[in-house]
Amino acid sequence: MTHCSEAQNLKAYDAIIIGAPVYAGKWKAEAGTFVKNNADLLKVIPHAYFMVGTSFDGKASPAEMRAILAKERELCPPVSEGRFMGRLDYSRLNVFQRMICKMMKAPEGDFRDWKAISEWTRETVQLLGVRG
Ligand SMILES: Cc1cc2nc3c(=O)[nH]c(=O)nc-3n(C[C@H](O)[C@H](O)[C@H](O)COP(=O)(O)O)c2cc1C
Numbered sequence: 001m002t003h004c005s006e007a008q009n010l011k012a013y014d015a016i017i018i019g020a021p022v023y024a025g026k027w028k029a030e031a032g033t034f035v036k037n038n039a040d041l042l043k044v045i046p047h048a049y050f051m052v053g054t055s056f057d058g059k060a061s062p063a064e065m066r067a068i069l070a071k072e073r074e075l076c077p078p079v080s081e082g083r084f085m086g087r088l089d090y091s092r093l094n095v096f097q098r099m100i101c102k103m104m105k106a107p108e109g110d111f112r113d114w115k116a117i118s119e120w121t122r123e124t125v126q127l128l129g130v131r132g
Contacts, residue, residue: 004034015046015128017121021086022053024100027068035072042076046128049073050082050120054106057085079127082120085111 004018020031035042035049049069056065065083073081087110090098100106 004030007034010038010041010045013045015048015125015130016042017048017050017124017128019050019052019082022051022055022068024104025064025068027051027072032072035076039075046079046130047076048078048080048082048124048128050084052084052086052112054086054088054111055104056083057111080120080124082117082124084117084120085113087112 004020010016018031018034020028022028026032031049049072051068053060069081072078088101088106088108090101090108093101
C-alpha cells in the first residue's frame with residue numbers, strides 16, 4: 001500500500017486499487033487529483049476505486065453515492081467500486097471538522113466492516129485479473 005503522493009512508476013503495476021475517505025460529500029481531493037494526473041495510464045491499467053465514509057449505512061442515497069466518483073468513473077472507468085463504513089473520533093478532529101460533523105450529525109464510532117472489506121477485495125482482485 002502506498003500513499004498516492006508517493007506512488008511512482010505506475011507502469012510497473014499490473015493493477016491498482018485507489019481508495020480514500022469522503023469529506024463533505026467529496027472523495028478526498030488527493031485521490032481525485034491522482035486519477036486525473038494518471039488518467040492516460042489508468043485507461044490501460046486495470047483499476048478499482050473505493051471510498052470510506054460514515055453515511056454508507058443507508059443514510060446516503062444511491063444517487064448521492066454515485067455522484068461522489070462521477071468524474072473519475074467517466075475519465076477512467078474502474079472494474080469495481082467499493083463503499084465502506086469508516087470511523088469517526090470527534091476528539092481527533094479540529095474545530096472546523098468537528099463543526100462540519102456535528103452539522104451533518106455524523107455518528108461517532110468505528111463502523112468498519114472487515115468482512116465486507118475482505119469480500120470486496122477478494123472479488124475485486126479477481127476482476128482485476130491478478131493473483132491475490
Ligand atoms: C470533516 C469531515 C467531513 C466528513 N464528511 C463525510 C461525508 O460527507 N460523507 C460521509 O459518508 N462521511 C463523511 N465523513 C466521515 C469520514 O469519511 C470517515 O470518518 C472516514 O472513516 C475518515 O477516514 P480517515 O480516518 O482515513 O480520514 C466526514 C468526516 C469528517 C471529519
